Amino acid sequence: MISIPMKESKKIPGEKPARSMNFIEEIIKEDIRNGKNDGRVHTRFPPEPNGYLHIGHAKSICLNFGLGEKYRGKTNLRFDDTNPIKEEVEYVDSIMEDVKWLGFDWEDRLFYASDYFEQLYEYAVILIQKGKAYVCDMPADEISATRGTPNRPGKDSPYRDRSVEENLDLFIRMRSGEFPDGARVLRAKIDMTSPNMHMRDPVIYRILHASHHRTGDTWCIYPMYDFAHGQSDSIEGITHSICTLEFEVHRPLYDWLIREIGIYAPRQIEFARLNLNYTVMSKRKLLELVQEGKVTGWDDPRMPTISGLRRRGYTPESIRNFAEIIGVAKRDNVIDVSLLEFCIREDLNKRADRVMGVLNPVKVVIDNFPEDRVEEMEAMNNPEDPARSTRKVPFSRELYIEREDFMEDPPRKFFRMTPGREVRLRSAYIVKCESVEKDPKSGQITVIHCTYDPMTRSGMPDSNRKVKGTLHWVSARHAIESKVRLYDRLFSVPDPDNAEEGKTFKDYLNPDSLNVVKGYLEPSIREAQAGDTFQFERKGYFIVDKDSRSDALVFNRVVALRDSWAKTGHQK
Numbered sequence: 001m002i003s004i005p006m007k008e009s010k011k012i013p014g015e016k017p018a019r020s021m022n023f024i025e026e027i028i029k030e031d032i033r034n035g036k037n038d039g040r041v042h043t044r045f046p047p048e049p050n051g052y053l054h055i056g057h058a059k060s061i062c063l064n065f066g067l068g069e070k071y072r073g074k075t076n077l078r079f080d081d082t083n084p085i086k087e088e089v090e091y092v093d094s095i096m097e098d099v100k101w102l103g104f105d106w107e108d109r110l111f112y113a114s115d116y117f118e119q120l121y122e123y124a125v126i127l128i129q130k131g132k133a134y135v136c137d138m139p140a141d142e143i144s145a146t147r148g149t150p151n152r153p154g155k156d157s158p159y160r161d162r163s164v165e166e167n168l169d170l171f172i173r174m175r176s177g178e179f180p181d182g183a184r185v186l187r188a189k190i191d192m193t194s195p196n197m198h199m200r201d202p203v204i205y206r207i208l209h210a211s212h213h214r215t216g217d218t219w220c221i222y223p224m225y226d227f228a229h230g231q232s233d234s235i236e237g238i239t240h241s242i243c244t245l246e247f248e249v250h251r252p253l254y255d256w257l258i259r260e261i262g263i264y265a266p267r268q269i270e271f272a273r274l275n276l277n278y279t280v281m282s283k284r285k286l287l288e289l290v291q292e293g294k295v296t297g298w299d300d301p302r303m304p305t306i307s308g309l310r311r312r313g314y315t316p317e318s319i320r321n322f323a324e325i326i327g328v329a330k331r332d333n334v335i336d337v338s339l340l341e342f343c344i345r346e347d348l349n350k351r352a353d354r355v356m357g358v359l360n361p362v363k364v365v366i367d368n369f370p371e372d373r374v375e376e377m378e379a380m381n382n383p384e385d386p387a388r389s390t391r392k393v394p395f396s397r398e399l400y401i402e403r404e405d406f407m408e409d410p411p412r413k414f415f416r417m418t419p420g421r422e423v424r425l426r427s428a429y430i431v432k433c434e435s436v437e438k439d440p441k442s443g444q445i446t447v448i449h450c451t452y453d454p455m456t457r458s459g460m461p462d463s464n465r466k467v468k469g470t471l472h473w474v475s476a477r478h479a480i481e482s483k484v485r486l487y488d489r490l491f492s493v494p495d496p497d498n499a500e501e502g503k504t505f506k507d508y509l510n511p512d513s514l515n516v517v518k519g520y521l522e523p524s525i526r527e528a529q530a531g532d533t534f535q536f537e538r539k540g541y542f543i544v545d546k547d548s549r550s551d552a553l554v555f556n557r558v559v560a561l562r563d564s565w566a567k568t569g570h571q572k
């Protein structure tokens with residue numbers, strides 16, 4: 001048989017390349033084809049409310065809700081709230097806000113594992129009645145000491161052969177609060193010699209006299225994660241329970257518990273968690289940074305949290321696109337943070353209006369421009385989208401340009417301002433540097449004197465005259481002073497988790513991750529509102545921070561225009 005290659009269809013500009021199906025979609029399609037679960041697709045996102053969500057969670061949210069959307073199924077938001085000690089309402093609220101902000105909707109399917117505590121208790125009773133669970137009186141350290149190692153089998157607990165009646169009696173009394181924390185646990189009775197450590201009679205209930213953020217003091221025994229998670233999936237009719245790779249070794253237990261209790265069996269599928277370089281992603285470590293004041297809070301714009309990224313100026317679309325591009329892997333890998341930065345640049349390039357702002361000013365005086373004259377220059381708001389029209393930018397005799405855009409004695413390929421050579425001021429005139437004034441003590445340049453060519457502004461005969469460099473500028477008299485926070489990576493090494501001996505991840509914090517400067521911005525910025533994003537020409541993308549007041553704007557740099565980290569160790 002001759003196979004005829006299909007003609008490649010022409011790519012429509014701006015169209016996203018069709019992504020091939022990932023292995024989870026293959027599984028789901030196969031299940032649908034086989035009529036499993038009547039073709040139903042039902043996923044869930046199950047955060048533990050013990051911290052704010054980070055970009056790794058965003059990946060999981062996009063995956064779970066994305067599959068729900070793609071296969072016309074449903075996705076639940078379920079709080080895995082089985083640990084009353086570390087969980088707080090603040091986290092629950094922030095998680096809901098983040099999922100919504102990313103653009104996903106759980107509709108009426110907001111659940112809490114704690115809603116199932118009574119049901120889970122009954123499941124435990126079923127296991128006891130079947131002789132598949134027992135109350136063990138060994139303290140925690142003895143339980144772990146008798147678990148063995150991966151190469152050495154564990155030892156049976158002396159309480160393993162308690163009668164069903166005794167187990168039931170003790171479990172009821174555990175619930176009623178008769179015993180102190182840690183006095184007894186309920187363990188599944190599986191196999192102390194199993195090569196899988198998770199199958200060696202795992203603890204499924206513990207005593208904890210602690211108030212729960214939802215159930216208050218109703219309970220003093222709490223199910224362990226492994227006992228709550230799969231059973232909650234089952235209660236909700238989840239068809240595909242998608243989790244990260246570290247749970248692969250828990251899967252036999254997941255399946256065992258469901259089988260022994262005798263309830264509906266969801267299918268657990270594991271994928272590789274998202275790791276990003278130059279950051280840490282564990283909630284515990286992020287909490288440490290917050291508690292020790294290494295950052296200003298969970299939403300510090302340097303944090304990899306969703307709230308931090310939002311405040312930094314990331315858009316939901318850029319994060320969803322990032323999740324799409326990285327895809328779903330079966331093996332652990334590390335994604336370069338510059339890919340995330342690429343995604344936000346690409347998005348803001350279309351979205352953000354251009355303005356001019358000078359962050360490290362030096363004064364320019366146009367000697368042949370009349371002192372009291374102000375001309376309005378017409379500037380494009382967004383060259384990517386001419387429909388966004390133009391704005392007026394005032395031009396006067398005294399301007400600011402960036403100090404680094406001038407060199408008295410430049411190397412060969414320097415095409416910015418230098419004595420005797422012409423440059424274009426963006427949307428305005430061609431000017432030529434004639435002389436400079438310097439501070440006699442420091443030698444620092446204080447004023448650059450230029451002349452302008454009146455024939456070179458838009459509408460004049462020489463408006464199209466080409467010169468090599470184009471600089472941004474702002475009229476000194478009209479400039480709006482604002483606070484500009486230049487953010488950089490929070491860590492100065494790619495893998496802060498991998499600290500050398502005697503150090504911790506915190507020893508690798510980047511001392512230059514925040515640099516606050518004064519910006520001089522064109523007056524059109526005056527009306528900007530918190531959350532608005534702009535491209536400061538040649539300087540990067542910026543967002544108006546919530547700390548702004550109408551008379552004192554604060555900007556955060558989202559990202560520089562180019563990624564120069566690899567070469568210079570910082571953003572340009």
Ligand code: ATP
Pocket residue numbers: 045046047048049055056057059060242243244272273274275281282283284
């Ligand atoms: P952390 O390790 O940051 O403390 P966690 O796994 O304990 O996170 P959970 O609240 O249990 O946090 O996570 C909720 C869901 O998000 C889980 O299904 C988990 O597998 C998924 N998830 C967590 N971190 C990542 C990640 N880096 N990449 C992809 N998915 C993740």
Ligand code: MG
Pocket residue numbers: 048
């Ligand atoms: Mg977890």
